[in-house]
Amino acid sequence: MNRVPKTLLKSASSNPMITMICDNYTTRDDLVASWGFSCLIRHEGRNILFDTGGDGIVLSENMTKLGIEPAWIDLMMISHQHWDHTGGIYYILNAKRNLPVCVPRSFSARFKDDMRRYGAELIEVEKAEEILPGLYSTGDLKGPVREQGAILRTSAGTVVITGCAHPGIVKILETAKKVLPDKEIALVMGGFHLFDHEDKEILKIIARFKRAGVSYTAASHCSGENARAIFANEYGDHFIALGAGSEITRNNLK
Ligand SMILES: [Fe+2]
Numbered sequence: 001m002n003r004v005p006k007t008l009l010k011s012a013s014s015n016p017m018i019t020m021i022c023d024n025y026t027t028r029d030d031l032v033a034s035w036g037f038s039c040l041i042r043h044e045g046r047n048i049l050f051d052t053g054g055d056g057i058v059l060s061e062n063m064t065k066l067g068i069e070p071a072w073i074d075l076m077m078i079s080h081q082h083w084d085h086t087g088g089i090y091y092i093l094n095a096k097r098n099l100p101v102c103v104p105r106s107f108s109a110r111f112k113d114d115m116r117r118y119g120a121e122l123i124e125v126e127k128a129e130e131i132l133p134g135l136y137s138t139g140d141l142k143g144p145v146r147e148q149g150a151i152l153r154t155s156a157g158t159v160v161i162t163g164c165a166h167p168g169i170v171k172i173l174e175t176a177k178k179v180l181p182d183k184e185i186a187l188v189m190g191g192f193h194l195f196d197h198e199d200k201e202i203l204k205i206i207a208r209f210k211r212a213g214v215s216y217t218a219a220s221h222c223s224g225e226n227a228r229a230i231f232a233n234e235y236g237d238h239f240i241a242l243g244a245g246s247e248i249t250r251n252n253l254k
């Protein structure tokens with residue numbers, strides 16, 4: 001937990017809890033929409049970059065337009081070893097050497113060595129654990145591709161962030177419930193990987209979400225247009241249409 005020094009508290013003026021940097025969708029004309037996922041989490045005085053999109057140029061350009069500097073990042077957390085989440089890693093590591101990087105233990109040895117060459121201090125997770133105060137990893141979850149999600153303990157409730165959700169969005173949600181059993185789930189956001197699911201399967205997943213008390217949902221990236229539309233329909237004004245440039249504050253989750 002104290003492996004990550006608190007280096008700085010700077011952040012953009014509006015101080016959102018989460019800022020979307022890269023996504024398949026965008027909410028602003030000046031930002032590039034590109035296949036991939038990356039967001040900045042501001043939590044308990046630290047800045048955490050969760051995933052890096054598919055392309056370092058898009059990541060760097062969108063960061064510049066959002067007023068986010070690599071030097072502000074205290075921790076990078078990478079969900080899984082797919083190009084559309086790892087594409088901007090070396091842009092960040094080149095700009096900020098010796099950065100703590102939290103990865104699933106199952107990442108390939110070659111990839112881990114490549115990151116260490118840039119001074120990355122790897123935090124390898126296997127089981128669910130607290131990485132920083134109030135920031136947890138789901139652990140290295142098994143699935144078609146192994147993956148970790150991020151879980152935030154906030155005053156609005158638990159916030160769950162997924163890269164692609166290859167182990168299954170419901171498994172990730174249930175893991176978050178186990179990690180913080182006493183908290184309501186305020187938001188589940190990110191890639192839900194449901195583009196190949198039929199409507200009835202998506203509706204079953206939404207029923208699980210509702211039974212688990214998930215208040216807000218924000219399916220983006222690889223969730224699929226159809227799943228996004230069904231989630232939007234079922235969650236109404238508690239669905240957040242994420243895209244690059246989206247900002248989520250605690251007030252959005254009331
Ligand atoms: Fe992805």
Ligand SMILES: [Fe+2]
Pocket residue numbers: 080082145164166
């Ligand atoms: Fe993926």
